Amino acid sequence: xxxxxxxxxxxxxxxxxxxxxxxxxxxxxxxxxxxxxxxxxxxxxxxxxxxxxxxxxxxxxxxxxxxxxxxxxxxxxxxxxxxxxxxxxxxxxxxxxxxxxxxxxxxxxxxxxxxxxxxxxxxxxxxx
Numbered sequence: 001x002x003x004x005x006x007x008x009x010x011x012x013x014x015x016x017x018x019x020x021x022x023x024x025x026x027x028x029x030x031x032x033x034x035x036x037x038x039x040x041x042x043x044x045x046x047x048x049x050x051x052x053x054x055x056x057x058x059x060x061x062x063x064x065x066x067x068x069x070x071x072x073x074x075x076x077x078x079x080x081x082x083x084x085x086x087x088x089x090x091x092x093x094x095x096x097x098x099x100x101x102x103x104x105x106x107x108x109x110x111x112x113x114x115x116x117x118x119x120x121x122x123x124x125x126x127x128x
Contacts, residue, residue: 043054044062051063061067 045052045054045059049064050061050066052059053062054060061070
């Protein structure tokens with residue numbers, strides 16, 4: 001048995017592939033797909049007539065009644081979001097108009113008080 005054998009020599013380390021996630025983040029997926037020939041199509045799963053695709057971290061129905069329903073849900077969510085933004089804007093405008101009306105009413109009441117006070121003072125001076 002030899003004293004110095006190959007048993008204790010370190011193994012060769014395999015060459016690592018380049019990490020493409022950094023390139024995707026820096027330059028975008030279009031650049032990565034062109035330069036690195038990476039196939040970036042979303043994965044699809046088909047079970048019978050039912051087909052789904054994986055996009056943005058969710059499985060999205062691509063065909064059939066579920067696909068049409070999903071598209072309708074997306075459209076309705078977008079419409080709901082738009083209506084909520086419009087509603088918030090109208091509430092803000094309403095609050096501003098209400099504040100303006102309150103300020104105007106207070107100013108008018110102060111003017112009426114000032115006029116009535118001045119007219120009372122004039123009457124008091126005429127009676128003397």
